[in-house]
């Protein structure tokens with residue numbers, strides 16, 4: 001148990017420290033793709049990805065760094081990708097929103113909201129046909145549940161009894177639009193899912209270990225029954241929708257709301273929990289930070305030193321005219 005908790009702490013810290021460094025260095029103008037930071041949402045990436053198996057599939061969204069790193073993605077390859085270099089996980093062609101790394105069964109992220117949901121469903125079909133006992137985990141934001149493709153995908157997954165874990169990260173906003181500007185008051189994702197026969201739960205939990213335990217339970221159920229489950233996690237992003245800055249000055253989010261979520265920062269909450277229960281010491285936390293810091297620094301050096309892809313290869317891996 002202790003090891004799991006330490007791994008979870010390392011993962012949430014890794015995601016936070018990598019993204020803070022992206023934010024610090026973004027102004028150098030060497031990372032030229034848009035970046036959507038998941039600072040504030042790390043507990044879901046870590047809790048979910050550590051609860052599933054290494055060979056399970058994951059697909060993700062425009063806000064994908066946390067999912068990629070938590071799934072075991074290589075930090076050097078991710079940073080090189082954001083720098084547009086050939087050593088990146090997508091050979092420098094994709095950038096932050098198009099990470100793919102089949103070595104860790106991270107099967108892709110896309111910029112089009114909702115677009116990776118049917119891809120994840122397809123992976124569920126593949127797992128079922130191959131009887132390989134893998135499950136497909138699909139990350140998406142709550143705005144993707146306003147897209148038609150979400151309903152088609154959920155319906156198909158239910159109809160065909162597919163081993164899929166739908167993970168909705170509800171951070172309350174689609175860019176600047178709050179939930180109450182986009183959805184009727186009584187709309188419930190849980191009810192929508194259950195009306196299609198998909199078991200669903202809503203989780204308002206910030207402790208990454210609890211998120212891990214909940215996911216573990218439902219992932220096992222999906223694997224055992226070959227039926228999809230949907231988990232909606234409530235969360236909050238701290239930075240602007242897209243980019244390295246804070247945008248609290250724009251006032252589309254109430255100060256009281258920001259403070260409420262800042263007070264339950266997943267990293268602070270988990271560190272406090274681990275210290276209180278004597279699972280880690282302050283010194284161990286410092287050592288974890290030192291190790292991550294050095295890995296982050298060398299990933300950025302690696303990315304900066306790497307070459308841009310050759311224009312000669314620009315038309316490789318293109319499947320449509």
Ligand SMILES: Cc1ncc(C[n+]2csc(CCOP(=O)(O)OP(=O)(O)O)c2C)c(N)n1
Nearest residue numbers: 063111112113141142143144171173174175
């Ligand atoms: C089909 C489509 N519509 C609109 C956009 C523009 N867009 C990019 S991200 C985003 C918000 C998505 O919100 P959500 O899915 O909740 O994820 P979050 O950004 O909150 O993590 C929008 C509207 C897009 N990329 N694709």
